[in-house]
Amino acid sequence: MESKDLRKAGLKVTIPRLKILEILEANSDAHMSAEDVFKALLESGEDIGLATVYRVLTQFETAGLVQRHNFEGGSAVFELDDGQHHDHIVCADCGRVEEFVDPVIEERQDDIASGHGFDISTHSLTIYGRCTKEDCPFRPR
Amino acid sequence: MESKDLRKAGLKVTIPRLKILEILEANSDAHMSAEDVFKALLESGEDIGLATVYRVLTQFETAGLVQRHNFEGGSAVFELDDGQHHDHIVCADCGRVEEFVDPVIEERQDDIASGHGFDISTHSLTIYGRCTKEDCPFRPR
């Protein structure tokens, strides 16, 4: 229960907000679109509108509770922000998303930004590839 | 005139395609959305539909003539693909886009991908920040 996180963010503790947090926690290894969250809510019997899901996710993003990513493909995806920055590697076939952090890359980016006269605020690094996992339904055999 | 590039890509050489290539060349330092290209066409007196712009840009992307990027903000942007891979640094204030390549980062990415059991196909690294250029209209002074 992170009612506190919500309150700290100046947000009232409401059912929709709590349920959406729950869904995101229950799927903390996934990266869900607003539609995904909406469907998950329906499945768990919650009657929450899609518009609310969008509103809440955007508020959570602003509050620093979640991060929004624009991978390839129409819709944005969200994940809980645990405070640990990380980048992503996405399987172009099965959509699997894995996370990583590379200190060397992080450092180079700071240098590059300042070398270009930019104050870096954030960055987004996504590697696209084809995973060779056994359970990847698209794995070439 | 790169009618050859078009033909090589299996595309008929048509006015719209040539004009769109022209616009992209004339703005090779920019990163234009489909809408931007469309407006530029109108300004140069061409009567080409927006749907055609989208279709052509997508075909060009498939043919490897242009690259599509999904930066933050609603629409995708395109740039000619000169074959030289590079990443981007975008000013969150003025929208300026600069390009860079860092061999160290490139190498680390390959290592990371294989370490995760992925065959890397491409990657997208975008640094977001605030530029300190003199002509940035948002520059804090």
Add this chain to the structure above:
DNA sequence: ATGTATGCAAAACATTTGCACCTGG
């Protein structure tokens, strides 16, 4: 000629917003 391209308008999506009603503190 003939298979492609294009233009236009309509459709399909993803996301946002207006507004009357509900709810948490």
Add this chain to the structure above:
DNA sequence: CCAGGTGCAAATGTTTTGCATACAT
């Protein structure tokens, strides 16, 4: 009670598609 939150439907913005016409080869 009352500011803020929610649901629904309508509006927006972007990109795609259907179809009849026009064009490149």
